[in-house]
Amino acid sequence: MGMGTMALAADRKSLPSLLLVANESDRELRSRYPREPASRDFHERIALGLVFTLFTGVGAGVLGWLSGQIAAAAALTGITIFVGVFTVVLMTIEVLRR
Secondary structure, three states: OHHHHHHHHOOOOOHHHHHHHHHHHHHHHHHHOOOOHHHHHHHHHHHHHHHHHHHHHHHHHHHHHHOOOOHHHHHHHHHHHHHHHHHHHHHHHHHHHO
16 A cells, blocks of 8 residues: 555656556555455545546536636636646545555
8 A cells, every 4th residue: 555655646747647657556456455445445535536626627617618718718727627636635645544
């Protein structure tokens, strides 16, 4: 579990890289330790974090569009919010794991 958490905390330059590492860590933990509570806990936290950030990003984009932003600007707002919230969620997971 410590190695998976360290992988998420490592410096990276893009959200896709972070998502890739989170997904690979989750898959590996579940395949190697399917009955470990810590493995299931990691999976649930990653899944909840993704769902929360997806809804937050989409909501921000829709609210931007409804408030008069052109579609491209609203999409960019949603993506920016998604990235920021996902980063905060992962940092929170890291703090809770300690």
